[in-house]
Amino acid sequence: MGRTLAEKILQKHTDQEVAGPGQIVQCRVSVVLANDITAPLAIKAFKAMGAKKVFDQEKVALVCDHFTPNKDIDSAEQVKVVRDFAEAMGVTHYYECGEVGVEHALLPEKGIVGPGDVVIGADSHTCTYGGLGAFATGMGSTDVGAAMALGETWFKVPPTIRVNLTGVPGPFVGAKDFVLNQIGRLGVAGALYKALEYGGEVVDAMSIEGRMTIANMAIEAGGKVGLFPVDGKTMEYARAAGYKGGEPMTADADAEYERVLDIDVTGMQPQVACPHLPDNVKPVDETAGLKIHQAVIGSCTNGRIEDMREAAAVLKGRKVNPKVRCIILPATPSIWKQCMREGLMEIFMDSGCIVGPPTCGPCLGGHMGILAGGERAISTTNRNFKGRMGSLQSEVFLSNPAVAAASAVAGEIINPAKL
């Protein structure tokens, strides 16, 4: 019987024979990561386990990106715990100061994660690296603390839902819209405990950034991983980032899938996920006219250079509505610099945007863009749970960067094609 991508990758990291879904396998991990919220608990667990050193100083990544630049005394104390631990353990990949970026944009860019890896992170959007063909998934701090010490963890081999993306997308429609549409079809628990695996002509043509946007939201359908095949584009991206390993990899033609979902993207409108769940998805025209108070463009979902270009293309020569706070957070320092080089920063500033440092900040209601009661935001982030970005009486609508930028200009949700 052929193997899915999930089974192939797990096999490379275990001495057991991977037989199929439901089996428990012990796997060596390529990289283990945590952030300023989750690392303190992982460190607590690590110490309680009696661990004295991390399994490999090169394979532990600690990224202080959620509440940084530290928003208050308590968060500064948390970061201090992580910083002291990183120093004591000699962790190579510790990021906090001018080099910090949103973890799931930063690690691929630095070549720390790459194709064929098994990555676990104390952050649910660790699944982003599936865009590079890595079996990457979120876990809690204690599991991550154990893996920092042992260099291994256990997985239940997941059944796989295969998603085939075909057709020709229209203007202002891309990866974010495909994944929102898919979450709308599957529901927020539709891929619970399962792997999502992507293929089809749209995937072949898609950039690595786009693939990471889709893989990033696997968790929003309950999925364990969102996996893309490793092709020439992946290898090119990985090599440019300085990643040494990896090889092209596809699922076997006779791999067994629990379900196959075919999505024809031809004629698809930009998609918007309405409050308060990511599966409450509608074509943008059905949400048009809703007044907004804030637009957020950034995050591990849509804070990469392509997203910045997409937003800038809409904002160029236009002004943000004076009643809207349009917050742009390029996800890493190198994306920030690239935006400057390409003149995007000037476009953002001229149009009246607020441009901030790389941070998860507003996505999780941390800081740098919190909503008051009765306020509504459109955001390129990944979650619109009740109160996610602030008050329990606020609302978050999820969209692609072009829709968020166009809505910031219009002061209400709008299809960029109609701006």
Added chain:
Amino acid sequence: MNVHGTAHKVGDHIDTDAIIPARFLVTTDTRELGANCMEGLEAGWVKRVKENDVMVGGENFGCGSSREHAPIAILGAGIPVVIAKSFARIFYRNGFNMGLVLLEIGDDVSKFSDGDDIEVDTASGVIRNLTTGVTVQAAPVPPFMQEILNAGGLVEYARKKLA
């Protein structure tokens, strides 16, 4: 362990932002987190809870972020057991690692209402609704996870491997 208390019923897809909003994630202290349990669902929710009460959730309980602060907040509120139709993946694993008992009962969850008097035998997974007289058997804990429980939890399991 035998747990006897009042059922606190919540809906489907209760996310970890509802269980413990991000603004409270600046501590790892169990009691502090417990004092704000479910603050993202309803302000002051936790005031209704007494020690040894039971949370009753719907489908996909604990979806969203991987924050282990979520099971810790529930434990810190004094709730040792969550019964649900189903659990989100990361939350399920975290619950076990933290010593929060999670019992999956599928559609039988409809047999429990908010305020019911409930008794749970966590070893056998038998849940008795003393208000209605109905008894429900939870799905058994997966064998490998039972091994971790038998070892005394993941921290102890890892400690033995490192020794």
